[in-house]
Structures are given as structure tokens and as C-alpha cells.
Amino acid sequence: AHIGIMVEYGIALMSKLDGINRHSFNNFRLRIGINHGPVIAGVIGARKPQYDIWGNTVNVASRMESTGELGKIQVNTSALECLRNYF
Template structure:
């Protein structure tokens, strides 16, 4: 988010970013014979993608398990609450706090 803010200031733009994050096991490999590409697959990737797609522009949304790990590492997370996630049902999700987020006491 800091780098995006810097890019926006330097290029006089207003680009926005929405991020979804999850952690866990993945399967990785190279696919394609003509144009080989490295890719990753699995439930972890699918959930991270869903965190992005059902997220909020300008925010980083994570699963509850990922939020717990981030909070242990010193990051501040804000509970978004029950969120419908396509293909997964209702999950408790969190936003990772950044210096660019409005604070609850800001008016």
C-alpha cells in the first residue's frame, strides 16, 4: 500500500488495490510446452482469490486463521465479521490494518 501511494503521488494517478491473502499448502509446477509457466494450485490459492474478489477496494482481506498468524507477528487486524465467500459459505474474515485505512475514531 505504501508503494502504491508513492506511485500515485509520482504519476498523479489514483490507482487502487484490493488484496486477498491466505496461507497453507499449495501444489506448484510448470505447465505448458510452448510457453512454460510456473503456477500454483490448491484450496489455499482458491481461498486467497476469494478473499480478493469479495474484498473491499483499498483493503487487504484475510481469513481468520491467517489473521491470527499476522496478529502474533505484530500486525493489526480488524474483524470484518461473517462474510459470504463463493464456494466456501460464510467465513469470518479480517482486514489487515495499514497506515492508509481510516481509523474507527476518524470522522
């Protein structure tokens, strides 16, 4: 279900951006990569703590986003399997 929520959020972001573009002189577009798998997560920094995630799953999602088509959400096979019963 969490992947479905992520996809819904991505769709909502794109829709909101379309509305912003319609009412401005901008033509902002998104591309989104969603991967599914294990990650390492934690807080780094003592003075200015930041939560971050690392791992191959994160790296693949980043590559999917950077090579994806504008206006599209790209998911890997594992994420697609999780989405089959969601939509």
C-alpha cells in the same frame, strides 16, 4: 513468518502505489486477499514453462481479493492466527 512477510509486501505495494498516484494523474488502488493453507504447485509447459499454484487455498485467496475493499488487505482466520505474534 511467511504470512507476515506477505502482509508487509502488500503494505509496501500500497505505499508505492500511493507515491505513484501523488506524482501522476492516476488513482490506482489495490485490494489484496491472503489465505493460508495447502496448495499444489508446479511448472506447466515445455516450450514456455510457467510456475503456478492451484487448490482451494488459492481459490479462496482469489475470492477474498475480488470481494475485498480497495486499499485493504484481507486475511482469513488461519492467516490471522499466524500473524498474531508477528506484528
